[in-house]
Amino acid sequence: MLWFLLELLQLLLPPQPASLGRNVFGAQLPLTLPDDCVRPTSTSKVPDYFDTTIDQYAGPTATGTAPWLAQTNAAPFMGISYIPNTPLETQAPIPNNPTNANIFERMANLSPYFPNPRGFGVHEYPIPPGSNVTWLNMVHRHGARYPEAHGRELLLAQKITDAMGKYTAHGPLSFLNTWTNVLGAEILVPVGKQQLFDSGVLHYYQYGHLFPNNGSRIVARTTTQQRMKESAEYFLAGFFGLGWTANATLEVVIEGRGFNNSLAGYQACNRSSWGLAYETVLEWAKVYLVDAHERIKSNLTGDLDWTLEDTYNAQALCAYETVAVGFSHWCTLYTAPEWSAFEYSLDIGFSAGSGFLSPIGRAIGVGYVQEVLARMTHQLLNSPDPPSQINTTLTNNTDTFPTQQNLNLDFSHDANIISILTAFGLTQFADYLPTTSILHNRSFILSYLEPFAGRLDIEIIQTPKPVNPRRATTSNTGDNGLYLGGGPTKYVRFLLNQRTIPLGKSLEKCGDRDDGWCEMATFLDVQREQIELANFESACFGDWDDINYGDVRDGRPPQSQKKQSTILFGE
Ligand SMILES: *[C@@H]1O[C@H](CO)[C@@H](O)[C@H](O)[C@H]1NC(C)=O
Ligand SMILES: *[C@@H]1O[C@H](CO)[C@@H](O)[C@H](O)[C@H]1NC(C)=O
Ligand SMILES: *[C@@H]1O[C@H](CO)[C@@H](O)[C@H](O)[C@H]1NC(C)=O
Ligand SMILES: *[C@@H]1O[C@H](CO)[C@@H](O)[C@H](O)[C@H]1NC(C)=O
Ligand SMILES: *[C@@H]1O[C@H](CO)[C@@H](O)[C@H](O)[C@H]1NC(C)=O
Ligand SMILES: *[C@@H]1O[C@H](CO)[C@@H](O)[C@H](O)[C@H]1NC(C)=O
Ligand SMILES: *[C@@H]1O[C@H](CO)[C@@H](O)[C@H](O)[C@H]1NC(C)=O
Ligand SMILES: *[C@@H]1O[C@H](CO)[C@@H](O)[C@H](O)[C@H]1NC(C)=O
Ligand SMILES: *[C@@H]1O[C@H](CO)[C@@H](O)[C@H](O)[C@H]1NC(C)=O
Numbered sequence: 001m002l003w004f005l006l007e008l009l010q011l012l013l014p015p016q017p018a019s020l021g022r023n024v025f026g027a028q029l030p031l032t033l034p035d036d037c038v039r040p041t042s043t044s045k046v047p048d049y050f051d052t053t054i055d056q057y058a059g060p061t062a063t064g065t066a067p068w069l070a071q072t073n074a075a076p077f078m079g080i081s082y083i084p085n086t087p088l089e090t091q092a093p094i095p096n097n098p099t100n101a102n103i104f105e106r107m108a109n110l111s112p113y114f115p116n117p118r119g120f121g122v123h124e125y126p127i128p129p130g131s132n133v134t135w136l137n138m139v140h141r142h143g144a145r146y147p148e149a150h151g152r153e154l155l156l157a158q159k160i161t162d163a164m165g166k167y168t169a170h171g172p173l174s175f176l177n178t179w180t181n182v183l184g185a186e187i188l189v190p191v192g193k194q195q196l197f198d199s200g201v202l203h204y205y206q207y208g209h210l211f212p213n214n215g216s217r218i219v220a221r222t223t224t225q226q227r228m229k230e231s232a233e234y235f236l237a238g239f240f241g242l243g244w245t246a247n248a249t250l251e252v253v254i255e256g257r258g259f260n261n262s263l264a265g266y267q268a269c270n271r272s273s274w275g276l277a278y279e280t281v282l283e284w285a286k287v288y289l290v291d292a293h294e295r296i297k298s299n300l301t302g303d304l305d306w307t308l309e310d311t312y313n314a315q316a317l318c319a320y321e322t323v324a325v326g327f328s329h330w331c332t333l334y335t336a337p338e339w340s341a342f343e344y345s346l347d348i349g350f351s352a353g354s355g356f357l358s359p360i361g362r363a364i365g366v367g368y369v370q371e372v373l374a375r376m377t378h379q380l381l382n383s384p385d386p387p388s389q390i391n392t393t394l395t396n397n398t399d400t401f402p403t404q405q406n407l408n409l410d411f412s413h414d415a416n417i418i419s420i421l422t423a424f425g426l427t428q429f430a431d432y433l434p435t436t437s438i439l440h441n442r443s444f445i446l447s448y449l450e451p452f453a454g455r456l457d458i459e460i461i462q463t464p465k466p467v468n469p470r471r472a473t474t475s476n477t478g479d480n481g482l483y484l485g486g487g488p489t490k491y492v493r494f495l496l497n498q499r500t501i502p503l504g505k506s507l508e509k510c511g512d513r514d515d516g517w518c519e520m521a522t523f524l525d526v527q528r529e530q531i532e533l534a535n536f537e538s539a540c541f542g543d544w545d546d547i548n549y550g551d552v553r554d555g556r557p558p559q560s561q562k563k564q565s566t567i568l569f570g571e
Pocket of ligand 6: 268387388389390
């Protein structure tokens with residue numbers, strides 16, 4: 001029951017301003033609105049939101065130990081043909097892995113970026129001849145980072161460090177006898193910078209044509225947090241080159257408790273469902289980690305009170321150490337099925353924390369959805385209707401919210417992007433995830449939705465005539481029923497981690513199209529309904545009762561309230 005005490009401790013700890021509302025499994029914290037908070041101005045005349053040198057809202061920035069993979073890499077591994085590291089060492093043999101699954105693609109939001117390998121249920125189709133991709137709205141997660149400063153992984157690291165010398169580890173765990181914490185906190189690790197640079201290069205190949213090559217700059221948006229700002233900068237360096245400041249102005253929106261920021265929408269919300277999410281994750285951990293926990297405990301003697309929650313957090317240390325220093329001994333302690341179950345634990349966590357199983361899932365993402373609709377229709381946002389967490393000081397003018405830009409590049413967080421997908425009403429990701437066994441047939445696989453550096457690309461495609469929804473039956477040469485009768489038409493296409501999300505699967509009016517696109521006029525109609533559903537004000541500021549896991553399936557508070565006492569930790 002130590003995790004109960006740890007959880008309780010978290011609830012009692014004084015709030016740490018820089019990480020409030022973002023510490024993924026953090027406690028629910030009340031919102032204090034900033035009283036006209038003015039950021040310190042630099043000596044330059046640049047307004048605060050264009051000044052990338054102010055670090056007041058940068059958050060914690062602890063750097064970790066310098067890697068020494070030449071020394072620490074355990075490769076080559078017995079019985080495995082040697083493959084040089086690229087740069088991470090991910091070849092270590094995983095027990096019980098007959099299909100040779102790559103566990104680094106089973107780490108949910110802690111997976112290093114990889115394109116979605118299975119798609120979202122539709123094939124990809126090329127742009128029909130005579131049609132053009134004319135517009136992009138990208139929202140990109142930051143790259144791989146150290147754990148959160150006040151998160152549970154660093155608490156475990158501290159606990160081990162404190163017990164050093166008082167315990168002895170044996171067998172596969174013997175590395176723990178000389179283990180030291182090499183992790184910093186919050187900021188990008190080297191491979192996280194590479195992920196963003198690579199994505200900038202990729203996006204230049206995809207969309208370079210959309211940059212107005214007439215000497216004007218575009219505005220790109222990120223938040224003040226260090227890893228957010230740097231992610232945007234590395235991306236832009238990849239897209240334009242090191243001289244990117246000639247091509248883009250980076251707008252940094254304040255990320256701090258109480259501030260309106262559609263890229264960190266939870267900061268303006270007085271409710272959180274991460275407490276419930278973490279309880280639910282632990283329910284599942286108690287199921288799938290029984291064996292692993294026994295194995296680890298049996299390899300420990302002496303004075304280290306190793307709990308099941310430690311076994312859970314140590315699994316995450318594998319992910320964090322690997323991206324921080326290139327290799328981690330923790331990884332091979334867990335079997336392949338335990339890695340699938342770890343992925344599933346975070347599917348549960350994020351569904352309940354920011355997706356359709358959260359009463360504020362839609363509310364957190366709704367401001368961003370409104371901004372996308374405004375850009376699509378070339379409008380400013382003076383007073384969003386319905387109200388949401390948009391900072392209208394920034395969206396009420398074209399200097400900070402250009403409405404004619406064809407290339408819109410934004411940067412955000414994993415939980416926030418999950419809420420954006422939720423606010424768009426993509427109910428195909430609304431699976432109810434039981435905590436007793438893995439629901440294998442599910443759409444919500446966080447590894448495919450928001451790995452480190454995950455990205456959602458929303459395109460507008462202009463066509464001379466309507467495109468046949470039965471793309472599978474036509475060729476792409478245009479002489480085979482590819483176009484139907486009618487005039488010029490615009491389509492919206494969603495690509496998440498390089499695969500199309502079929503919009504008609506969730507938004508019925510978009511129709512059952514082979515290519516997953518949605519006519520833009522229909523899309524705008526449908527989305528006007530979706531933003532109402534989010535119910536931002538009552539979700540974030542209403543006094544609805546606490547709920548149990550599973551009570552909410554549509555990303556918004558229960559409509560008919562029944563009083564329920566929240567039973568913490570089941571037993
Ligand atoms: C936020 O919630 C707390 C505690 O539930 C409450 O005291 C406070 O008034 C709320 N703040 C706002 C801005 O609604
Ligand atoms: C450059 O092109 C963009 C997009 O076509 C347009 O909005 C902008 O006004 C142009 N700027 C100049 C300086 O011509
Ligand atoms: C970026 O701006 C520089 C300087 O104006 C220009 O030479 C370069 O072509 C621009 N990059 C792109 C991709 O248009
Ligand atoms: C909106 O952004 C401006 C510019 O950075 C900032 O001064 C202001 O405090 C923000 N307002 C809210 C409510 O977040
Ligand atoms: C360590 O655990 C393994 C199982 O993972 C077990 O086979 C071995 O006997 C244990 N070693 C010691 C010294 O307890
Ligand atoms: C911030 O959001 C609140 C809630 O919707 C709104 O009342 C307020 O006007 C917003 N402030 C700004 C500067 O946009
Ligand atoms: C935008 O908002 C700011 C601050 O809320 C206000 O001072 C300004 O007049 C507004 N500008 C427009 C064009 O509405
Ligand atoms: C998997 O789930 C989808 C959507 O819920 C359903 O249509 C399909 O029949 C399921 N497949 C299996 C094999 O259960
Ligand atoms: C696509 O772009 C080409 C070249 O600019 C143009 O001739 C054509 O009319 C465009 N088609 C549509 C449907 O916008």
